[in-house]
Amino acid sequence: MRVRLFQKETLTEDRMDIYYRKMTEQIETVLHIVKRDRPQLYGTEEGEKIILSIDQVYYIDTVDKKTFAYLKDKVYQIQGSLSFLEKSLEDHGFCRINKSNIVNIYRIHKVKSEVNMRMKVILDNQEELVISRYYRKIFQNYLTAMRGVLHE
């Protein structure tokens, strides 16, 4: 396999593109190493532990001091408090939008305002979550920071 490395200091993040004809063990190993950088969560379903990739998670919710990860059409109980997860996942597209929800911004279909001036996010699976007034500015600042463009 031919490997070419490019150093470009103007890039906002490190990037890797892999061109392949057929998936090989060597490429899978590379992918495995690269993906280790992204945290994974242990989800529990009927006592059984399942590893969840954070890309699959739409949002995280807390009810009665228990934390749940909501996937497209499944829910898993996960470990860790909301504030711990908020801090741990903030670099991976997860942002707190109200007292009990952290949302994966890559799973947001759109943000909408309602007649009563309440703001909501609509996820790709059509679920809706409220952005509380307290977190409205925090959410906007987070998006601005994630976009990484200094000017408007």
Place this chain on the structure above:
Amino acid sequence: MSKIKIKDILVVICVCYTIISLGTVLFDSIIYNSYQGFLDLFYKFIWTVIGVCTIFTHPLLERLSPLVMIILQYIAALLLVFLSLWIGGFFEELHEAAYYDGFRSFTIIYVIFAIYYYIKVFIDVRKQNRLLREIQAVEKQ
């Protein structure tokens, strides 16, 4: 000059202006034995305090939608304004349109505030959707 310093200066100007205005009018009132000017200014001060304090209750109403919050704050502020007028009525004779004036003054301010808030929400939604589209486009590349 940094933004934070301008904010600090504006706060000091507002506090000094309030103290000087109330102090000088009260002094003049005592000298000339006429309290009308002082009471007018004092009512404005009290109503400003009511308005500001009411607006700052918004963290307590976090569970409610912004529209319900604005309406509740408006009703609470208006009741307090009427209460201040009613109490003031024991010390001086009120103008027959005093309650209407109080209602008008507060309603205008709250309608302006509500319109500003509504426009801000609309602008924020547009901005957040644009940012989301851009972030998601970069991720897909």
